[in-house]
Amino acid sequence: xxxxxxxxxxxxxxxxxxxxxxxxxxxxxxxxxxxxxxxxxxxxxxxxxxxxxxxxxxxxxxxxxxxxxxxxxxxxxxxxxxxxxxxxxxxxxxxxxxxxxxxxxxxxxxxxxxxxxxxxxxxxxxxxxxxxxxxxxxxxxxxxxxxxxxxxxxxxxxxxxxxxxxxxxxxxxxxxxxxxxxxxxxxxxxxxxxxxxxxxxxxxxxxxxxxxxxxxxxxxxxxxxxxxxxxxxxxxxxxxxxxxxxxxxxxxxxxxxxxxxxxxxxxxxxxxxxxxxxxxxxxxxxxxxxxxxxxxxxxxxxxxxxxxxxxxxxxxxxxxxxxxxxxxxxxxxxxxxxxxxxxxxxxxxxxxxxxxxxxxxxxxxxxxxxxxxxxxxxxxx
Amino acid sequence: xxxxxxxxxxxxxxxxxxxxxxxxxxxxxxxxxxxxxxxxxxxxxxxxxxxxxxxxxxxxxxxxxxxxxxxxxxxxxxxxxxxxxxxxxxxxxxxxxxxxxxxxxxxxxxxxxxxxxxxxxxxxxxxxxxxxxxxxxxxxxxxxxxxxxxxxxxxxxxxxxxxxxxxxxxxxxxxxxxxxxxxxxxxxxxxxxxxxxxxxxxxxxxxxxxxxxxxxxxxxxxxxxxxxxxxxxxxxxxxxxxxxxxxxxxxxxxxxxxxxxxxxxxxxxxxxxxxxxxxxxxxxxxxxxxxxxxxxxxxxxxxxxxxxxxxxxxxxxxxxxxxxxxxxxxxxxxxxxxxxxxxxxxxxxxxxxxxxxxxxxxxxxxxxxxxxxxxxxxxxx
Numbered sequence: 001x002x003x004x005x006x007x008x009x010x011x012x013x014x015x016x017x018x019x020x021x022x023x024x025x026x027x028x029x030x031x032x033x034x035x036x037x038x039x040x041x042x043x044x045x046x047x048x049x050x051x052x053x054x055x056x057x058x059x060x061x062x063x064x065x066x067x068x069x070x071x072x073x074x075x076x077x078x079x080x081x082x083x084x085x086x087x088x089x090x091x092x093x094x095x096x097x098x099x100x101x102x103x104x105x106x107x108x109x110x111x112x113x114x115x116x117x118x119x120x121x122x123x124x125x126x127x128x129x130x131x132x133x134x135x136x137x138x139x140x141x142x143x144x145x146x147x148x149x150x151x152x153x154x155x156x157x158x159x160x161x162x163x164x165x166x167x168x169x170x171x172x173x174x175x176x177x178x179x180x181x182x183x184x185x186x187x188x189x190x191x192x193x194x195x196x197x198x199x200x201x202x203x204x205x206x207x208x209x210x211x212x213x214x215x216x217x218x219x220x221x222x223x224x225x226x227x228x229x230x231x232x233x234x235x236x237x238x239x240x241x242x243x244x245x246x247x248x249x250x251x252x253x254x255x256x257x258x259x260x261x262x263x264x265x266x267x268x269x270x271x272x273x274x275x276x277x278x279x280x281x282x283x284x285x286x287x288x289x290x291x292x293x294x295x296x297x298x299x300x301x302x303x304x305x306x307x308x309x310x311x312x313x314x315x316x317x318x319x320x321x322x323x324x325x326x327x328x329x330x331x332x333x334x335x336x337x338x339x340x341x342x343x344x345x346x347x348x349x350x351x352x353x354x355x356x357x358x359x360x361x362x363x364x365x366x367x368x369x370x371x372x373x374x375x376x377x378x379x380x381x
Numbered sequence: 382x383x384x385x386x387x388x389x390x391x392x393x394x395x396x397x398x399x400x401x402x403x404x405x406x407x408x409x410x411x412x413x414x415x416x417x418x419x420x421x422x423x424x425x426x427x428x429x430x431x432x433x434x435x436x437x438x439x440x441x442x443x444x445x446x447x448x449x450x451x452x453x454x455x456x457x458x459x460x461x462x463x464x465x466x467x468x469x470x471x472x473x474x475x476x477x478x479x480x481x482x483x484x485x486x487x488x489x490x491x492x493x494x495x496x497x498x499x500x501x502x503x504x505x506x507x508x509x510x511x512x513x514x515x516x517x518x519x520x521x522x523x524x525x526x527x528x529x530x531x532x533x534x535x536x537x538x539x540x541x542x543x544x545x546x547x548x549x550x551x552x553x554x555x556x557x558x559x560x561x562x563x564x565x566x567x568x569x570x571x572x573x574x575x576x577x578x579x580x581x582x583x584x585x586x587x588x589x590x591x592x593x594x595x596x597x598x599x600x601x602x603x604x605x606x607x608x609x610x611x612x613x614x615x616x617x618x619x620x621x622x623x624x625x626x627x628x629x630x631x632x633x634x635x636x637x638x639x640x641x642x643x644x645x646x647x648x649x650x651x652x653x654x655x656x657x658x659x660x661x662x663x664x665x666x667x668x669x670x671x672x673x674x675x676x677x678x679x680x681x682x683x684x685x686x687x688x689x690x691x692x693x694x695x696x697x698x699x700x701x702x703x704x705x706x707x708x709x710x711x712x713x714x715x716x717x718x719x720x721x722x723x724x725x726x727x728x729x730x731x732x733x734x735x736x737x738x739x740x741x742x743x744x745x746x747x748x749x750x751x752x753x754x755x756x757x758x759x760x761x762x
Contacts, residue, residue: 326445
């Protein structure tokens with residue numbers, strides 16, 4: 001079996017959807033947030049902690065695993081699930097985003113055949129093609145593989161994006177033609193920046209190739225405005241089939257997740273919860289808080305009073321502040337657990353609101369609370 | 382209650398002892414290895430992982446907690462157990478070893494009153510006295526506190542050590558006189574380098590003060606020989622009462638633990654298992670192995686086949702090698718779990734051998750295996 005998506009309910013007032021994805025490693029409901037396990041590990045966490053945070057599916061990065069330890073080693077270790085001891089669904093990206101974002105412009109050459117570039121680790125010459133990306137992902141043996149697409153910068157011109165969308169389509173076909181893992185789904189990626197006609201063209205043509213699911217790509221670039229991100233989604237989702245999963249790549253800000261769901265997105269991924277954790281920050285219903293702030297020194301309450309996560313059930317802000325202040329690894333770990341739980345719980349709450357056709361009320365309440373401290377600050381200044 | 386030590390069995394052929402320590406946070410058997418939670422966290426691990434590794438008691442550092450977050454904050458958070466969410470026994474050291482080892486000579490001034498020194502964090506002027514050390518430990522509310530002693534360098538002369546032993550005794554009395562925590566035991570520390578007469582004098586005079594337990598200190602200095610360490614123990618333990626715990630400070634090399642037990646030591650602590658873990662090393666029955674070594678790249682076996690630790694039950698050498706090679710935090714965490722389990726299991730095996738009066742056979746077998754790869758290397762070269 002590859003994956004099976006079932007649309008369970010369409011919210012009455014928006015494009016928000018409640019769905020279910022069945023995989024060989026378990027079934028989960030959507031909308032769902034996916035934690036990112038870049039190098040086959042969600043930074044600092046063990047698999048049990050992801051399960052405790054109700055994680056439905058995680059993401060691993062093809063680019064990083066290709067470079068180290070190499071897909072053949074992962075394959076010899078029984079594929080990604082065995083390699084990293086994670087018996088729930090895993091999605092791998094194509095490696096494209098990393099090549100386009102981690103490698104400096106002067107150190108890469110984008111051709112029709114693929115991308116020549118220098119490794120960000122040792123400077124060695126590498127060549128990633130649509131076929132190679134799929135071949136690596138086949139060996140990694142994830143549950144969902146992604147097509148290799150071109151990820152143009154936020155500043156790209158209309159003409160550049162038009163050519164890029166067409167190339168991404170040709171690359172999608174090449175990837176499909178070599179995909180060879182009967183247990184693995186393959187998703188196509190819609191590109192086209194914030195241009196309605198390009199997104200429409202990209203969506204319609206990609207859907208014609210009949211992938212197992214679809215992603216809205218090119219929305220998590222540096223320098224892109226929120227408005228352009230929301231447009232990119234709005235211009236794409238109407239042309240995607242209702243009976244397939246829709247994935248918004250690289251998005252994890254709580255409000256962006258909500259805006260994505262409203263526009264018909266099912267799954268999201270982002271390094272944000274673990275990255276801000278390592279920098280001492282935690283999500284709360286009233287916005288992010290920063291544990292470098294001395295005001296938490298003697299605060300014996302948990303990060304959030306009603307949070308069900310392991311961290312909030314067991315530790316005070318004062319202890320977390322101490323760990324962050326002294327660079328102790330457990331600090332980033334406890335905050336990662338909380339932040340991942342927070343985003344997954346957000347998608348759980350979203351699902352409840354979709355069931356009740358009250359998504360917009362949920363959205364208003366959440367955003368009012370989440371931006372409260374920001375508003376208070378603005379009023380004070 | 383403070384602590385209650387019960388001597389359960391004296392091994393027939395050596396000075397090795399099987400004992401039991403009852404505390405307000407549970408009872409455990411000795412010999413026992415104590416993991417070190419320097420800043421109220423055993424680096425990278427959560428309390429549940431320490432319990433899973435059968436940890437009987439852990440150590441936290443008074444010096445570090447005094448500086449950050451400060452003993453008053455820990456006290457407001459309900460003491461160390463509550464602060465770090467650890468409901469098993471905790472021992473705190475006196476802070477002396479850190480002052481003597483972390484602070485450069487020109488930045489400290491040792492007087493009869495105490496030690497004036499500059500903080501290793503921000504250079505501020507600090508003053509630690511025997512009274513202050515006990516006062517801090519009373520507030521930290523550990524199960525076992527340690528006397529503030531002078532820790533002379535391995536290179537100290539006989540005359541220096543003689544004066545130091547006498548000062549340590551005066552400091553021990555001053556600490557005792559202010560100790561004021563009815564739930565907390567207080568241990569005295571025997572000093573005297575590798576000199577038989579000084580150790581004897583120090584032990585006899587310290588025991589006269591009637592502490593709840595005794596430590597053999599000054600054996601984990603940089604540059605000290607193994608021979609001198611073993612002498613220091615041999616010259617001390619005969620003068621310590623049989624009905625009190627004996628603690629060898631800062632020792633965690635497997636063979637040193639065994640040598641210590643043979644000479645009558647009950648508990649040990651060391652940062653070694655977590656420190657070598659962060660450097661990619663694991664203890665095995667055949668000596669230490671290093672995961673920076675490429676030979677583990679495709680090795681799908683666990684660190685040790687018959688090891689019951691979480692790491693060996695769930696992860697391959699290939700995965701650990703990948704985590705260490707890519708600087709992923711989970712690598713140090715998985716190795717820390719294994720290494721702590723290894724040393725605690727070593728003390729469990731030692732206890733079994735004491736029960737059977739077969740300690741010396743156990744010792745021979747263990748050391749033969751542990752030094753095997755070393756011997757093989759020497760034969761090859």
